[in-house]
Amino acid sequence: MQANANRARLFRRPLLAGIFILCAGLGMSGTECPPADNNNNSNTNGDTGLTGKYIGSERCSQCHSSVHATWSNTLHATALETLEAIGQDKNADCIGCHTVGFGEAGGFVDRATTNALAGVGCESCHGPGKDHVENVQDESLRPPKNIASSVCGACHTGSHHPNFDDWETSGHAMVTEHVADAFTAGTQPNSCGRCHSGDFFYLAILNTETVEDNFLEGVAREDMNGITCAVCHNPHAQTGNAATPEEGRDYQLRFPQIANPTPTNTISAATDSARFNLCGQCHHSRGRTWTDTSRGPHHSVQSNVYAGEMPMPETDVPTDPLVPSRISVHSLAPEQCSTCHLYRQDFMDERAPAISGHTFAVNTGGCATSGCHPNAGQATVALTTLQAEIEGDLAAIAMRLGDISTWGYSSEGGPDAMGQAALSDNIKKIRFLYNYVLSDGSLGVHNPDYIRSIMDECESLLDDEGL
Ligand code: HEC
Ligand code: HEC
Ligand code: HEC
Ligand code: HEC
Ligand code: HEC
Ligand code: HEC
Ligand code: HEC
Ligand code: HEC
Numbered sequence: 001m002q003a004n005a006n007r008a009r010l011f012r013r014p015l016l017a018g019i020f021i022l023c024a025g026l027g028m029s030g031t032e033c034p035p036a037d038n039n040n041n042s043n044t045n046g047d048t049g050l051t052g053k054y055i056g057s058e059r060c061s062q063c064h065s066s067v068h069a070t071w072s073n074t075l076h077a078t079a080l081e082t083l084e085a086i087g088q089d090k091n092a093d094c095i096g097c098h099t100v101g102f103g104e105a106g107g108f109v110d111r112a113t114t115n116a117l118a119g120v121g122c123e124s125c126h127g128p129g130k131d132h133v134e135n136v137q138d139e140s141l142r143p144p145k146n147i148a149s150s151v152c153g154a155c156h157t158g159s160h161h162p163n164f165d166d167w168e169t170s171g172h173a174m175v176t177e178h179v180a181d182a183f184t185a186g187t188q189p190n191s192c193g194r195c196h197s198g199d200f201f202y203l204a205i206l207n208t209e210t211v212e213d214n215f216l217e218g219v220a221r222e223d224m225n226g227i228t229c230a231v232c233h234n235p236h237a238q239t240g241n242a243a244t245p246e247e248g249r250d251y252q253l254r255f256p257q258i259a260n261p262t263p264t265n266t267i268s269a270a271t272d273s274a275r276f277n278l279c280g281q282c283h284h285s286r287g288r289t290w291t292d293t294s295r296g297p298h299h300s301v302q303s304n305v306y307a308g309e310m311p312m313p314e315t316d317v318p319t320d321p322l323v324p325s326r327i328s329v330h331s332l333a334p335e336q337c338s339t340c341h342l343y344r345q346d347f348m349d350e351r352a353p354a355i356s357g358h359t360f361a362v363n364t365g366g367c368a369t370s371g372c373h374p375n376a377g378q379a380t381v382a383l384t385t386l387q388a389e390i391e392g393d394l395a396a397i398a399m400r401l402g403d404i405s406t407w408g409y410s411s412e413g414g415p416d417a418m419g420q421a422a423l424s425d426n427i428k429k430i431r432f433l434y435n436y437v438l439s440d441g442s443l444g445v446h447n448p449d450y451i452r453s454i455m456d457e458c459e460s461l462l463d464d465e466g467l
Contacts, residue, residue: 036213044111047114050106052104053129054130055123056124057119057121059129070236070238071237073361074236077119079097079119080111081163095108098118099121100117100121101128120155125146130215136157146226151229153165160354162354164228164358174221174222174224175224181221184217185217186213186216189212189216193211198224201227202225232255233254238252239254241253241254253278255278256278259276259277264309271285277303279337283302284300285310287311289313290428296412301439307328308328323453323457327447330348333370339367340362343363388449389444391443391445392441393436394443397430397458398436401434408431409431419437426465
């Protein structure tokens with residue numbers, strides 16, 4: 001939020017004087033700004049129809065000028081031009097999602113009477129702004145900053161662009177059950193929230209605010225925000241973070257879609273979000289190493305496996321890692337994680353609706369359109385063959401280790417504290433490596449050769465143990 005001196009001045013003076021300062025700042029003279037005019041091709045635009053609660057994005061720019069400036073470069077701002085270009089701007093079936101408040105009292109009607117409401121404007125997401133603008137000091141009238149996906153889902157839905165519908169079916173849509181229970185009880189946000197809670201991510205990570213552990217106390221799981229649209233997308237700005245956006249598009253991603261960290265094996269690097277891409281902001285190690293006895297690596301080690309690294313106990317650094325680092329062949333995939341997990345396809349007809357990729361489930365279509373594999377069928381064969389190989393290796397290792405009560409972590413029915421202390425280093429290393437592969441969840445796909453080296457290392461450690 002820009003809190004510059006200019007705006008502070010605005011609030012202390014009558015609004016007209018504020019506008020005067022603003023126009024003067026833009027090199028204009030007089031006491032009135034020229035009328036808002038989004039469409040330079042036409043001189044029949046007007047705003048006589050702005051009689052209700054909607055006032056148009058131009059008005060917001062008086063005080064929120066930097067948000068307005070970046071928003072005006074997004075495709076949202078020109079969504080009505082998109083319809084005009086194909087002669088659909090008078091089609092009532094289309095206008096609703098390409099303008100502000102269409103069909104509502106005081107909402108968009110046409111360029112001639114409500115030009116300020118053309119396109120997807122501030123009030124499309126924030127609701128009508130008149131009351132707020134007339135009394136900016138009244139906090140109760142301020143438009144909500146709502147990161148819920150339902151805000152975007154009002155438009156990004158249906159067979160042409162089912163991003164919301166698909167997202168709703170994904171694990172990102174709800175805070176993980178056990179974690180949500182802790183939040184409701186007033187505990188854990190500062191240890192689990194940065195990856196499991198959109199609410200926490202927004203306040204603590206994006207806005208660097210201090211958040212108390214009880215900030216979601218009493219809130220029901222269905223009222224919490226998981227990994228919502230606004231966690232991954234910047235609602236106000238193009239960012240240049242997409243790897244291969246279609247021409248004229250940007251996707252407004254908050255973090256780069258591609259990152260190629262140099263593999264390292266320190267806890268501090270393995271847990272450092274700044275090294276990783278958008279998905280890796282959360283899908284990275286929580287720092288557990290082979291010496292931990294209560295539990296294995298968290299379910300989130302995908303980015304580390306992709307980079308071919310694993311954290312080592314600080315005392316072992318810089319000694320050799322358990323397995324040599326090895327960057328994944330799949331890190332060359334043109335959109336990295338999104339290549340496989342966000343495969344998209346345009347709408348063809350109602351029987352072949354668009355695929356938005358927002359279930360985040362793997363679709364081997366992406367293995368082919370990326371140019372990496374000849375076609376989806378062959379990619380599926382390669383995938384199932386590799387996964388079968390790694391599953392076989394994992395089963396063989398578990399077999400050689402024997403009953404989990406003799407070697408497992410204490411949280412999963414393994415030996416008690418004394419028994420843990422008695423386990424050999426080799427057994428601890430084997431179970432860590434074994435669980436590292438399980439936690440990654442791809443059964444080898446994220447980094448085939450690295451995972452194979454891990455399997456080999458397990459086998460040779462088992463040999464050393466005489467198992
Ligand atoms: C005359 C100045 C002015 C105008 C015009 C204005 N705002 Fe604000 N807005 C404020 C002030 C002051 C605040 C509170 C201080 C802050 O957050 O910086 C605020 C806060 C907000 C917030 C944050 C609310 C919160 O809970 O923190 C949003 C969202 C917002 N405005 C949206 C809009 C929208 C949308 C428009 C246009 C429809 C608009 N504003 C027009 C002055 C203005
Ligand atoms: C009022 C309807 C509406 C709402 C609400 C809405 N969008 Fe959109 N969005 C659109 C339309 C229409 C387009 C396409 C504009 C065009 O290409 O002309 C679009 C385009 C986009 C794009 C593509 C931008 C690009 O450069 O490729 C992204 C990303 C996006 N919206 C994200 C969001 C997010 C995130 C939210 C919620 C915070 C949201 N939208 C809310 C209607 C909406
Ligand atoms: C339910 C809301 C909604 C309705 C109704 C709607 N659109 Fe859209 N439209 C969108 C959204 C959201 C996008 C952005 C799609 C994306 O980027 O994934 C979009 C994008 C577009 C685009 C840009 C190209 C593309 O497909 O991404 C065109 C063209 C378009 N719409 C035309 C139309 C036409 C023509 C109609 C009426 C027949 C229509 N829209 C009705 C929400 C809607
Ligand atoms: C596509 C939906 C969407 C549009 C369009 C949109 N906003 Fe927002 N806005 C959000 C969301 C979601 C948040 C909360 C997340 C964030 O801050 O990024 C937000 C946050 C804000 C905030 C608080 C930011 C802060 O850091 O305090 C302000 C102020 C604001 N918007 C003003 C505007 C103005 C002015 C416009 C039009 C120029 C606008 N927004 C357009 C969705 C939108
Ligand atoms: C802000 C944190 C965060 C970001 C960013 C994030 N994820 Fe996730 N992801 C999670 C959490 C938390 C879960 C576990 C949800 C559950 O199962 O309860 C998850 C689950 C998943 C799953 C498991 C399948 C499912 O539906 O549960 C996949 C696949 C996935 N994410 C892929 C991705 C991809 C690809 C990206 C980047 C485009 C990404 N994630 C970005 C936090 C995040
Ligand atoms: C560094 C980010 C991060 C932190 C911090 C984090 N998690 Fe996770 N967690 C994830 C991701 C990402 C997944 C999803 C991985 C997948 O689906 O394969 C996940 C998955 C889970 C799952 C399994 C979900 C399922 O349904 O399969 C549980 C349970 C869980 N986390 C609990 C916690 C708890 C409790 C905390 C805090 C003590 C925590 N996590 C902290 C990133 C994190
Ligand atoms: C976990 C991160 C993540 C979440 C959550 C997420 N997106 Fe996306 N989104 C992406 C990525 C990554 C891309 C770029 C995909 C690509 O490169 O093909 C994308 C692309 C898009 C696009 C442009 C491509 C298209 O589909 O036309 C739109 C629009 C969009 N997202 C809307 C949404 C909406 C709406 C939501 C919430 C319902 C949402 N996203 C939630 C990561 C996310
Ligand atoms: C080459 C394709 C590919 C790339 C690139 C890729 N993945 Fe995967 N991922 C897979 C496959 C295949 C699976 C196993 C899915 C299955 O068997 O259903 C998987 C599994 C996962 C899972 C576990 C899903 C679950 O249900 O628990 C998560 C989380 C995940 N990937 C996240 C990521 C992240 C984050 C990245 C980027 C660092 C990434 N993936 C890169 C193909 C890929």
